[in-house]
Amino acid sequence: MVKYLFELQEIEMNILKKERELEGIDKAEEIKKYIMEDKKVRKHIEKIKCLKKKYKTESKLLEDHIKDIEKTKEEMKKKLYGGEIKDSKGLELLMEKEKRLETSIDTYTERMVEKIESQEKVEMELEKYVKKAKDMGARINELLKERKSKKEIVEENLHNLEREREDIKRIIPKGNLELYYTIKKKKVKPMAYAHNQICSGCHMDLPIEIMEKINKGNMKLCPNCRRIVVILGQ
Numbered sequence: 579m580v581k582y583l584f585e586l587q588e589i590e591m592n593i594l595k596k597e598r599e600l601e602g603i604d605k606a607e608e609i610k611k612y613i614m615e616d617k618k619v620r621k622h623i624e625k626i627k628c629l630k631k632k633y634k635t636e637s638k639l640l641e642d643h644i645k646d647i648e649k650t651k652e653e654m655k656k657k658l659y660g661g662e663i664k665d666s667k668g669l670e671l672l673m674e675k676e677k678r679l680e681t682s683i684d685t686y687t688e689r690m691v692e693k694i695e696s697q698e699k700v701e702m703e704l705e706k707y708v709k710k711a712k713d714m715g716a717r718i719n720e721l722l723k724e725r726k727s728k729k730e731i732v733e734e735n736l737h738n739l740e741r742e743r744e745d746i747k748r749i750i751p752k753g754n755l756e757l758y759y760t761i762k763k764k765k766v767k768p769m770a771y772a773h774n775q776i777c778s779g780c781h782m783d784l785p786i787e788i789m790e791k792i793n794k795g796n797m798k799l800c801p802n803c804r805r806i807v808v809i810l811g812q
């Protein structure tokens with residue numbers, strides 16, 4: 579009879595283990611970590627996209643501006659070489675103005691090139707992050723799938739253990755079961771065995787009179803830890 583109580587204890591310890599395992603699976607710290615990281619990556623992608631748009635608009639503005647200046651310059655050239663202006667002072671002024679326009683074209687072109695370069699840089703970064711997001715999405719899916727199958731296995735184990743527990747409880751006399759569960763309220767493991775007159779639950783010596791009783795196959799409580807103490811193999 580005693581061996582069934584030990585078996586029951588064993589099954590209940592395994593149930594506890596599986597329940598903790600399930601809790602761990604539900605917590606899914608690793609998946610949570612990935613999902614948080616994924617959110618960050620996506621946020622960063624949005625930021626890069628905005629930046630890309632900004633550089634594009636700015637370089638377009640500069641391009642338009644350069645075109646305008648070039649147009650003005652062309653008109654000036656026509657005037658300058660068209661023979662409209664005869665006096666040297668006027669010509670000199672126009673030439674000076676043309677030079678100024680050329681300088682601004684250079685300056686704006688330089689700025690436009692800078693914007694284009696920045697745009698290319700963010701495009702490269704965008705590509706990197708888009709790949710990262712894709713990999714991360716795949717990893718999350720993989721983890722979710724893994725978690726699902728892991729959970730199914732543990733749940734099935736748990737279900738089997740619970741069935742085993744019910745089966746064994748049916749064999750154990752009611753009084754013994756009640757005693758077992760009363761002790762279980764205070765101790766995770768209500769069962770202990772005597773080895774060399776020592777209780778395996780608390781490692782204290784067992785009194786002779788208790789040893790005599792349990793040697794005869796009686797179930798007795800350890801006077802120290804109040805566990806059911808028995809001789810193994812009975």
Ligand SMILES: [Zn+2]
Nearest residue numbers: 777780800803
């Ligand atoms: Zn004890």
